[in-house]
Amino acid sequence: MTQKLIVIGAGMATGRMLEHLFDAGANVDVTLFNAEPRGNYNRIMLSPVLSGDKSYEEIVTHDADWYAANDVTCRFGEAIIAIDRSTKTVTAANGDVLCYDKLIFGTGSNPFIIPLPGHDLEGVIAYRDLEDTRRMMDLGPANKCVVIGGGLLGLEAAAGMAARGVDVTVVHIMGHLMERQLDEAAGYLLRKALVEKGITVKCAANSSKILGENGKVKALMLDDGTELPCDLLVMAVGIRPNVKLAQDSGLAVGRGIHVDDHMVTSDEDILAVGECVEHDGAIFGLVAPLYDQAKVAALTLMGETARFVPKELSTKLKVTGCDLFSAGDFAEGEGREDIVFRDPARGVYRRLVIENNIVKGAVMYGDTADSNWYFGLIRDKTDIADMRDTLIFGPAYQGGTPLDPLAAVAALSRDAEICGCNGICKGQIEDAIAGGARDLGAVRAITKASGSCGTCTGLVEQVLAVSLGDEFVASAAVAICGCTDMTHEDVRRMIKLKKLTSMAAVWQECGWKTSCGCHVCRPALNFYLLADWPLEYQDDPQSRFINERKHANIQRDGTFSVVPRMWGGITTANELRAIADAADKYMVPTVKVTGGQRIDLLGVKGEDLPDIWADLNEAGMVSGHAYSKGLRTVKTCVGTDHCRFGTQDSTGLGIKLEKDLWGSWTPHKLKLGVSGCPRNCAEATCKDIGVVCVDSGYQVSIGGAAGMDVRETELLIQVATEQEVMDVIKAVTQLYRENAKYLDRIYKWMGKVGLDWIKERIEVDRDALVDRFEVSQSIYRKDPWTDHAQTKADSYRPLANFALEAAE
Amino acid sequence: MTNWIDIAALDDVPQRGARMIKTASGCVAVFRTANDAVFALDNACPHKAGPLAEGIVHGTSVTCPLHNWVISLETGEAQGADEGRVATYPARVENGRILLDSDFFRTRAAA
Ligand code: SRM
Ligand SMILES: Cc1cc2nc3c(=O)[nH]c(=O)nc-3n(C[C@H](O)[C@H](O)[C@H](O)COP(=O)(O)OP(=O)(O)OC[C@H]3O[C@@H](n4cnc5c(N)ncnc54)[C@H](O)[C@@H]3O)c2cc1C
Ligand code: SF4
Ligand code: FES
Numbered sequence: 062m063t064q065k066l067i068v069i070g071a072g073m074a075t076g077r078m079l080e081h082l083f084d085a086g087a088n089v090d091v092t093l094f095n096a097e098p099r100g101n102y103n104r105i106m107l108s109p110v111l112s113g114d115k116s117y118e119e120i121v122t123h124d125a126d127w128y129a130a131n132d133v134t135c136r137f138g139e140a141i142i143a144i145d146r147s148t149k150t151v152t153a154a155n156g157d158v159l160c161y162d163k164l165i166f167g168t169g170s171n172p173f174i175i176p177l178p179g180h181d182l183e184g185v186i187a188y189r190d191l192e193d194t195r196r197m198m199d200l201g202p203a204n205k206c207v208v209i210g211g212g213l214l215g216l217e218a219a220a221g222m223a224a225r226g227v228d229v230t231v232v233h234i235m236g237h238l239m240e241r242q243l244d245e246a247a248g249y250l251l252r253k254a255l256v257e258k259g260i261t262v263k264c265a266a267n268s269s270k271i272l273g274e275n276g277k278v279k280a281l282m283l284d285d286g287t288e289l290p291c292d293l294l295v296m297a298v299g300i301r302p303n304v305k306l307a308q309d310s311g312l313a314v315g316r317g318i319h320v321d322d323h324m325v326t327s328d329e330d331i332l333a334v335g336e337c338v339e340h341d342g343a344i345f346g347l348v349a350p351l352y353d354q355a356k357v358a359a360l361t362l363m364g365e366t367a368r369f370v371p372k373e374l375s376t377k378l379k380v381t382g383c384d385l386f387s388a389g390d391f392a393e394g395e396g397r398e399d400i401v402f403r404d405p406a407r408g409v410y411r412r413l414v415i416e417n418n419i420v421k422g423a424v425m426y427g428d429t430a431d432s433n434w435y436f437g438l439i440r441d442k443t444d445i446a447d448m449r450d451t452l453i454f455g456p457a458y459q460g461g462t463p464l465d466p467l468a469a470v471a472a473l474s475r476d477a478e479i480c481g482c483n484g485i486c487k488g489q490i491e492d493a494i495a496g497g498a499r500d501l502g503a504v505r506a507i508t509k510a511s512g513s514c515g516t517c518t519g520l521v522e523q524v525l526a527v528s529l530g531d532e533f534v535a536s537a538a539v540a541i542c543g544c545t546d547m548t549h550e551d552v553r554r555m556i557k558l559k560k561l562t563s564m565a566a567v568w569q570e571c572g573w574k575t576s577c578g579c580h581v582c583r584p585a586l587n588f589y590l591l592a593d594w595p596l597e598y599q600d601d602p603q604s605r606f607i608n609e610r611k612h613a614n615i616q617r618d619g620t621f622s623v624v625p626r627m628w629g630g631i632t633t634a635n636e637l638r639a640i641a642d643a644a645d646k647y648m649v650p651t652v653k654v655t656g657g658q659r660i661d662l663l664g665v666k667g668e669d670l671p672d673i674w675a676d677l678n679e680a681g682m683v684s685g686h687a688y689s690k691g692l693r694t695v696k697t698c699v700g701t702d703h704c705r706f707g708t709q710d711s712t713g714l715g716i717k718l719e720k721d722l723w724g725s726w727t728p729h730k731l732k733l734g735v736s737g738c739p740r741n742c743a744e745a746t747c748k749d750i751g752v753v754c755v756d757s758g759y760q761v762s763i764g765g766a767a768g769m770d771v772r773e774t775e776l777l778i779q780v781a782t783e784q785e786v787m788d789v790i791k792a793v794t795q796l797y798r799e800n801a802k803y804l805d806r807i808y809k810w811m812g813k814v815g816l817d818w819i820k821e822r823i824e825v826d827r828d829a830l831v832d833r834f835e836v837s838q839s840i841y842r843k844d845p846w847t848d849h850a851q852t853k854a855d856s857y858r859p860l861a862n863f864a865l866e867a868a869e
Numbered sequence: 870m871t872n873w874i875d876i877a878a879l880d881d882v883p884q885r886g887a888r889m890i891k892t893a894s895g896c897v898a899v900f901r902t903a904n905d906a907v908f909a910l911d912n913a914c915p916h917k918a919g920p921l922a923e924g925i926v927h928g929t930s931v932t933c934p935l936h937n938w939v940i941s942l943e944t945g946e947a948q949g950a951d952e953g954r955v956a957t958y959p960a961r962v963e964n965g966r967i968l969l970d971s972d973f974f975r976t977r978a979a980a
Contacts, residue, residue: 244903244904245903391904396943397906397929399928575927575928576903576928577885577903577927577928578927579925579927579928579930579932579939580924580925580927580932580937580939583925583927584925602883602886603883603884603885603886603925603926604885604925605925606925606934607923607924607925607934610923611923615920615923615934615935617917617935619918619919619920619923667923855881856883856888859888859889859890859891859896860876860877860881860882860888860889860890860899861876861877861890861891862890862891863890863891863892863893864891864892864893
């Protein structure tokens with residue numbers, strides 16, 4: 062007996078189901094409804110159509126001949142509007158009523174439109190069908206488009222339009238692109254590739270409203286007030302299963318239409334396949350599982366028993382030049398380990414997540430040739446114990462004996478490239494060695510190999526080792542930490558040279574061996590990035606040592622100390638009263654006068670910090686940064702105000718300096734002193750920067766210390782006016798910030814670069830250095846206590862308190 | 870059988886960070902990694918009881934804020950040359966909430 066099938070939706074899932082039915086010679090009479098005015102096509106190829114790589118005709122999967130050959134009654138451009146399950150009939154949009162033996166839902170999903178003010182303006186579209194695609198194709202070069210959503214769909218839309226010369230901005234709410242499929246490092250590489258295509262990418266950006274003019278979209282406004290002008294706005298923020306019709310007809314519906322393992326809905330004569338279904342709590346958004354469903358549905362219709370079993374999924378992005386792949390679960394977790402491989406020169410990143418010798422997830426960027434092999438390992442749960450050491454290099458390296466790195470280098474041909482940045486081959490390095498180069502420095506000097514990004518340093522050393530044998534002594538350059546082979550200096554150079562403005566960028570471009578650094582490198586990188594890119598980089602509290610993260614000095618018992626600023630060592634009766642009141646109120650066990658001319662409240666409980674700060678703020682006091690690698694104190698003496706020997710207003714100058722410099726982060730702590738005469742009561746000549754006032758002006762000297770090393774400062778310059786003192790000190794501070802290694806105080810840095818170099822830079826670049834210092838201070842010259850007391854107080858309190866409950 | 874109890878929203882703990890919870894028998898640190906895995910450990914370093922919740926979180930380890938011992942969040946074991954271990958407790962994330970095993974309060978009370 063011929064079964065009458067009515068299919069709702071000519072989508073990717075139902076198209077595949079019909080193929081299975083006809084291929085198996087099923088005895089069916091099919092009527093195919095589709096709300097879109099066309100038959101089945103390959104929806105996922107809309108992106109190549111958009112970018113111009115394919116035409117619509119090329120992506121049609123079933124043409125008129127195919128429908129005719131299989132006697133399919135096509136009703137394209139017609140939606141089903143109602144179903145009567147008791148009579149087993151459907152009603153089409155034109156009112157026709159048709160009977161079915163079996164009904165198949167394949168209604169797909171609806172794109173989600175965020176209900177922002179203005180979302181109904183003309184020119185606000187989704188990205189789902191050919192109509193949307195044509196709207197984008199018609200936009201024409203030199204127009205502006207904003208895409209909301211930095212996921213798969215949004216990025217394909219953006220890249221497709223950019224390829225047509227449209228000025229595209231992608232607005233993404235999360236911190237990195239495609240965060241559901243990619244980790245930070247791969248997200249960084251993707252962003253970089255898109256930016257190179259001329260696309261503007263805004264992450265961590267929240268849309269607030271859509272602005273229009275004469276009913277047509279004009280701009281998108283972000284919640285920070287930024288306006289992004291646009292002629293078309295594409296929302297690609299997610300999809301919702303299209304269940305309205307199923308719901309209206311009384312089928313069991315959750316997020317999607319409920320189906321069992323055989324793709325049968327709560328009505329035994331109605332099946333559903335594709336994005337409209339919910340199976341075992343899961344909904345679907347990629348075609349691979351839909352094809353499996355299509356096969357199961359076809360078998361069910363033919364009276365066979367088949368079960369749908371969800372499988373691991375993988376994602377690829379169809380944007381030319383952005384080769385990425387992600388599969389499985391790559392979250393960290395108990396018992397999970399990471400293997401990371403980065404090749405900055407080629408922009409390659411690979412990360413595998415392994416648990417009990419089984420690959421759980423993979424993220425790859427740049428070179429995805431091996432993705433299928435990894436996907437197979439994930440899907441088949443292959444035990445990888447035997448190939449663990451070489452797994453990350455891909456299938457080509459498996460089997461046989463593990464590679465000895467030296468043997469591998471020895472086996473390279475003379476024209477194998479060693480240094481990608483400078484295009485230096487192994488042969489050139491061998492020639493340099495034959496010509497007398499005996500160490501890394503010499504090879505670098507002669508060939509430039511490893512002189513740029515430095516990531517091939519290890520390889521160059523291996524060539525040296527192979528060529529020289531025992532004669533070769535590895536260089537003593539000290540890497541920052543175990544996460545990298547690069548030195549602080551190399552990394553700083555890369556950050557400036559390649560304009561790296563995020564931590565993920567540094568990890569990738571400098572070939573970090575861990576996924577997210579460690580307690581040694583992260584604080585250093587955080588400093589380098591904020592010092593070099595104050596406007597672009599956002600300070601990362603999680604990469605700071607606790608004292609800086611919580612703006613208080615941790616004590617041996619886990620309590621903290623609180624030191625308010627006393628500008629230039631001057632205080633008032635009111636401030637002292639407020640300090641005394643705070644000491645009482647928060648039961649501070651110790652109040653001490655510090656060696657830096659101010660008062661320390663020691664032993665404050667972590668959870669009291671925001672409150673005690675708020676009280677001190679109330680009395681006009683701000684953080685003393687007694688915890689920071691940044692400006693600490695400016696010690697002064699009484700100067701001309703009171704002292705009979707004073708030559709200048711040392712107290713006033715000290716206060717001015719402290720008010721301009723506070724909040725600035727530096728490689729190590731920065732202490733200043735201003736003495737009113739050469740008697741030097743403020744001990745200015747053992748500070749990082751000291752000023753000694755004399756009759757004719759001011760002697761500014763640098764590089765003092767009185768800690769583990771005791772050093773006297775050396776004269777940098779003598780100037781006539783206070784203004785010049787301020788400028789010179791800002792300039793030298795900026796020079797120090799921009800160049801020194803993290804945790805080098807000025808005297809150590811000076812020992813490396815030489816006082817003469819510093820003098821010269823201060824002469825030549827003074828104004829530019831001062832300008833850059835001020836730019837940075839526009840962000841950082843503010844009180845962290847106020848900020849945390851007002852906006853982050855909660856984070857200082859316990860996450861939960863069960864101490865009382867248990868006691869009851 | 871594990872009896873999971875809801876502690877807080879995942880977003881109350883910063884990525885690569887930690888927060889502390891108080892119990893009758895001392896404090897427990899709840900960690901969140903860069904990839905949103907959560908771990909619960911006693912908030913006391915095996916070295917000199919440093920508050921681990923204040924440490925720097927990297928990968929699945931935390932570095933103690935007092936003297937830089939590195940502790941595995943998975944096992945509670947001190948890494949490298951240092952020796953010692955802190956207690957760990959089952960923790961997981963579901964629908965954006967952090968859950969701990971209620972048994973853990975009992976174990977702690979007994980400890
Ligand atoms: C509070 C204070 C001692 C006091 O009671 O006076 C102090 C306390 C600490 N000092 Fe200091 N230093 C204090 C003035 C000094 C001075 C004197 C000065 O500034 O005139 C020096 C010598 C001058 C110098 O810095 O060259 C000083 C040289 C050090 C050093 C050695 C630095 C060096 O480069 O050799 C360290 C260790 C470090 O920073 O790595 C240090 C580190 C510390 C730390 C932060 C240790 C730590 O990491 O926890 C101490 C915190 C104690 C606590 O429990 O809160 N402290 N420390 C002083 C705070 C001044 C302020 O108002 O901010
Ligand atoms: C631009 C783009 C790129 C994509 N890229 C990929 C990719 O690279 N990889 C991947 O795996 N997936 C990709 N996808 C997702 C993939 O296209 C979908 O998962 C797939 O098309 C869903 O198939 P479906 O049959 O469930 O629904 P659809 O293909 O959406 O078909 C549903 C059809 O039902 C019709 N319909 C709805 N209601 C009615 C009604 N009442 N009466 C009649 N007809 C109705 C609709 O008009 C529609 O034509 C992409 C999607 C888009 C939009
Ligand atoms: S000298 Fe400084 S670091 Fe040493 S115990 Fe005293 S305060 Fe602490
Ligand atoms: S207390 Fe943790 S390292 Fe010392």
